[in-house]
Amino acid sequence: MTIWDTFRVAIRALRKNKMRAGLTVLGVVIGIAAVTTMVSIGQSASALVQNQFMALGTNVIVVFPESQQRGGVRQSLTVTLTAADSREIANQCDAVLASTPLVGAQGQLIYGNTNWNANELSGVGADYLLVRNWAMAAGDFFTEDDIKSGAKVCVIGHTVVTKLFQTANPIDQVIRVKNVPFRVVGVLEKKGVDMVGNDRDNIVLMPYTTVRKRLQGSSFDNVNAILVSAVSPTRMNEATKQIDQLLFERHRIEPGKSKDFRVQDTTEIAQTFGIVTGVLTLMLSAIAGISLLVGGVGIMNIMLVSVTERTKEIGIRMAIGASGRDILNQFLVEAIVLSLIGGAIGVTLGTTASVGATLLINYFNPGQDWPIVISVQAAVIALLFAGGVGVFFGYYPARRASRMDPIEALRYE
Amino acid sequence: MALIELREVQRVYELGDHPVYALRKVSLDIDRGEFVALIGPSGSGKSTLMNTLGCLDRPSSGSYRLDGEEIATMSRDERAKIRNRQLGFVFQNFNLLNRTSAVENVELPLLYRRGLSSKERRGIAVEMLRKVGLGDRLYHHSSQLSGGQQQRVAIARALATSPSILMGDEPTGNLDSKTSREVIALFRELNEQQGITVILVTHDPTVAKNANRMIVLRDGSVVADTSDFQVAMRELHQEPAE
Ligand SMILES: Nc1ncnc2c1ncn2[C@@H]1O[C@H](COP(=O)(O)OP(=O)(O)O)[C@@H](O)[C@H]1O
Numbered sequence: 001m002t003i004w005d006t007f008r009v010a011i012r013a014l015r016k017n018k019m020r021a022g023l024t025v026l027g028v029v030i031g032i033a034a035v036t037t038m039v040s041i042g043q044s045a046s047a048l049v050q051n052q053f054m055a056l057g058t059n060v061i062v063v064f065p066e067s068q069q070r071g072g073v074r075q076s077l078t079v080t081l082t083a084a085d086s087r088e089i090a091n092q093c094d095a096v097l098a099s100t101p102l103v104g105a106q107g108q109l110i111y112g113n114t115n116w117n118a119n120e121l122s123g124v125g126a127d128y129l130l131v132r133n134w135a136m137a138a139g140d141f142f143t144e145d146d147i148k149s150g151a152k153v154c155v156i157g158h159t160v161v162t163k164l165f166q167t168a169n170p171i172d173q174v175i176r177v178k179n180v181p182f183r184v185v186g187v188l189e190k191k192g193v194d195m196v197g198n199d200r201d202n203i204v205l206m207p208y209t210t211v212r213k214r215l216q217g218s219s220f221d222n223v224n225a226i227l228v229s230a231v232s233p234t235r236m237n238e239a240t241k242q243i244d245q246l247l248f249e250r251h252r253i254e255p256g257k258s259k260d261f262r263v264q265d266t267t268e269i270a271q272t273f274g275i276v277t278g279v280l281t282l283m284l285s286a287i288a289g290i291s292l293l294v295g296g297v298g299i300m301n302i303m304l305v306s307v308t309e310r311t312k313e314i315g316i317r318m319a320i321g322a323s324g325r326d327i328l329n330q331f332l333v334e335a336i337v338l339s340l341i342g343g344a345i346g347v348t349l350g351t352t353a354s355v356g357a358t359l360l361i362n363y364f365n366p367g368q369d370w371p372i373v374i375s376v377q378a379a380v381i382a383l384l385f386a387g388g389v390g391v392f393f394g395y396y397p398a399r400r401a402s403r404m405d406p407i408e409a410l411r412y413e
Numbered sequence: 414m415a416l417i418e419l420r421e422v423q424r425v426y427e428l429g430d431h432p433v434y435a436l437r438k439v440s441l442d443i444d445r446g447e448f449v450a451l452i453g454p455s456g457s458g459k460s461t462l463m464n465t466l467g468c469l470d471r472p473s474s475g476s477y478r479l480d481g482e483e484i485a486t487m488s489r490d491e492r493a494k495i496r497n498r499q500l501g502f503v504f505q506n507f508n509l510l511n512r513t514s515a516v517e518n519v520e521l522p523l524l525y526r527r528g529l530s531s532k533e534r535r536g537i538a539v540e541m542l543r544k545v546g547l548g549d550r551l552y553h554h555s556s557q558l559s560g561g562q563q564q565r566v567a568i569a570r571a572l573a574t575s576p577s578i579l580m581g582d583e584p585t586g587n588l589d590s591k592t593s594r595e596v597i598a599l600f601r602e603l604n605e606q607q608g609i610t611v612i613l614v615t616h617d618p619t620v621a622k623n624a625n626r627m628i629v630l631r632d633g634s635v636v637a638d639t640s641d642f643q644v645a646m647r648e649l650h651q652e653p654a655e
């Protein structure tokens with residue numbers, strides 16, 4: 001019997017008992033739909049984390065000051081990291097694209113009789129946009145001259161615009177922080193929330209020199225951090241090493257002594273998150289795999305019942321010349337067809353479900369932009385899996401059918 | 414060389430500690446073109462002999478040559494092939510696939526033979542159904558056919574592979590006397606006009622009468638092998654000597 005004929009016989013047999021075939025298929029549908037949904041949601045989660053790190057700038061390296069051990073005494077108030085360090089990092093490290101000092105500040109924003117608290121109120125350098133891979137929506141970023149002169153200017157994020165100015169044009173308006181007036185010179189492009197849900201657009205940036213002088217009242221050149229971006233994500237390690245080396249020399253760290261700075265690169269964090277989401281995907285897959293197993297056992301169960309119920313048919317087919325192989329193939333193909341139909345429906349359902357889930361997540365978490373991942377690869381694998389389930393769970397019943405004794409099978413009522 | 418050559422064929426069922434001898438050292442030859450009736454009381458081994466001749470069963474010992482080929486030592490699949498190529502089977506309860514049209518039932522044995530397109534199979538099936546007088550019932554399902562018509566479908570199915578032997582185990586057992594006569598007439602016609610060898614198991618004397626040769630079985634042994642209907646009937650009704 002040719003494969004095509006076997007296939008047609010199987011289809012005909014299944015059509016004779018649509019209800020049963022439908023119920024059998026259902027088990028596989030649920031299993032495969034679960035697998036597809038779980039895997040694509042897992043993939044979405046990983047993709048989301050990766051996107052977030054991309055947005056943060058996966059090529060951003062942060063240099064923190066570190067309190068240094070000197071003669072066994074921890075001295076925490078020494079000036080360690082300076083704007084000059086930032087400048088030299090940008091000038092001397094060839095794997096570094098740009099660098100900016102970061103000085104933190106605190107205070108309420110007041111415009112007219114409206115006030116608002118920004119998430120981030122930072123003094124930064126002129127290259128900030130380059131480092132963070134950010135752009136302006138309106139106006140301009142402050143310049144090197146503004147920094148030199150300690151100009152009282154600022155650039156604000158989208159949330160700050162809506163909270164303080166509603167629909168009015170913020171450019172050239174003046175907001176006050178701790179009674180210091182800052183003129184708004186630009187508005188940053190909207191960036192949305194980060195992966196922990198912080199609004200990245202609730203931000204005010206000023207020249208670091210101004211922040212230090214006006215808001216901190218400090219005359220030291222120290223900064224809270226230096227943000228550095230590498231030329232490309234692939235040169236992160238190189239950039240990290242160069243920064244480490246440069247600061248080691250500039251700060252005259254004696255060999256064996258602990259460093260007064262710490263260079264942290266974000267790929268490490270990204271990798272950690274990758275592992276977490278990987279484990280998540282694995283766990284979801286395991287759950288889905290179990291439901292697939294249940295579907296498979298369902299197929300085996302129904303096929304066994306079907307084989308017993310169709311004993312007479314098997315006897316007839318054998319009497320008129322079907323070989324054991326023909327009978328085996330017939331039932332095996334039936335099981336495979338069942339599970340492939342289940343697989344196809346399951347993949348469709350699962351994909352729809354995961355797209356739906358993603359849309360829902362994005363609807364209730366605006367700005368989060370959980371990515372929609374439709375994986376053709378996952379669909380193909382799920383289908384192959386379904387076929388495999390058919391072969392695995394269909395083989396035993398089919399073999400049982402093929403080994404029947406024709407005389408006894410014919411006598412079966 | 415005869416078409417069928419049985420030599421000392423035994424069929425023993427091991428039931429518990431004492432064996433049941435369904436066939437005891439049966440030897441016989443059947444030639445091409447014969448019309449043979451196997452008769453005997455219930456339990457005498459007719460079905461066992463028929464299943465053996467039909468290659469559904471295998472002798473416990475002895476030799477069975479069909480068209481020169483030894484069947485007794487063949488594997489299951491080899492016997493399946495022989496059944497498909499050489500033999501046509503008709504059963505007492507018709508054994509058609511239910512919820513399947515007449516023409517599909519007749520096509521069935523052709524499915525298990527290589528090299529025929531579905532069009533060719535359909536052509537043969539239609540031809541066979543016409544031959545048995547069911548040209549107007551091609552797409553009826555078995556539940557929509559009378560017993561006689563169902564048996565005709567079964568005969569058409571048996572003929573589809575153009576076998577050299579047509580076998581029937583009580584093929585008229587479930588039919589009334591009129592349809593029984595029609596079905597037997599069909600067997601006769603096939604035997605006389607196409608030279609197909611016919612072997613029937615029956616307990617009905619009016620069916621047996623149509624055969625040219627009667628083989629009487631009792632307790633697994635051939636007690637008479639005759640072309641004389643009266644002799645056969647006498648043997649059949651003879652009570653075993655007590
Ligand atoms: N599968 C079997 N197992 C055990 N004994 C059997 C089996 N089939 C037939 N027999 C026995 O073999 C003998 C012949 O049976 P059978 O050929 O069916 O007789 P008939 O068809 O002439 O009525 C009977 O005694 C029957 O009980």
Ligand SMILES: [Mg+2]
Pocket residue numbers: 459460461
């Ligand atoms: Mg019998």
